[in-house]
């Protein structure tokens with residue numbers, strides 16, 4: 351097979367991966383072990399997360415998806431007794447080295463939670479506040495508009511920016527939280543089941559938004575919904591638990607490959623609903 355044919359075949363097999371521009375690793379987990387006190391929650395997780403891709407974490411309850419997600423922006427530091435061994439590299443820099451400020455990390459690697467959590471302030475202030483805290487010197491009106499547009503919320507709220515954010519619907523609140531995250535210009539957005547508290551219409555708007563956002567950001571999403579993982583993600587990491595309830599990475603692949611042609615038997619059983 352000549353080179354052109356080989357390239358064409360690979361592109362057909364893996365349409366999400368461009369051969370001309372191979373995805374760059376933005377985050378690398380190396381032999382990551384996480385404990386809560388003496389409880390070994392996650393063992394030996396190693397994986398690369400690629401820039402401008404959506405990576406989904408799936409797996410049964412308690413397998414450590416959220417724990418691993420939180421390790422990527424050092425949110426676990428806020429949990430008493432949580433410790434991490436191994437390395438988490440962000441743009442080749444060790445996120446856990448002593449001279450790294452976790453607050454700065456959380457600016458570069460933002461997070462959106464399961465339950466929308468806007469501040470009890472105006473829509474405008476929800477966006478402007480984080481930027482102000484970070485000493486943003488630009489035009490705030492422009493920042494608010496751009497962030498709300500990026501989160502596909504501008505048209506719905508542009509005439510009521512002074513309204514309290516808590517009066518928005520759940521789906522709108524979640525898009526506002528995404529806009530708030532975007533406003534501090536992160537490189538990576540972590541999402542922990544961002545649509546699980548939303549109705550199907552609000553969920554599909556979040557899914558559409560994720561697909562748009564990956565042009566500008568790298569997204570890692572924890573989801574229980576396998577349909578959602580297959581719709582939005584380029585890569586899927588399937589986590590499992592061992593007999594000690596310790597989570598580990600069972601299989602990590604391009605999403606299409608993992609869902610259509612899983613290598614491990616456990617992956618196949620999980621995605622076909624044999625256990626959950």
Ligand SMILES: Nc1ncnc2c1ncn2[C@@H]1O[C@H](COP(=O)(O)OP(=O)(O)OP(=O)(O)O)[C@@H](O)[C@H]1O
Nearest residue numbers: 386391410411412413414415416417418429595597
């Ligand atoms: N703050 C904590 N303190 C102690 N143990 C914790 C803490 N958070 C999580 N764990 C434990 O760590 C393990 C992994 O939890 P984690 O929430 O990461 O799993 P998960 O796969 O995201 O689960 P789920 O799908 O149910 O949200 C579980 O056994 C859980 O009970």
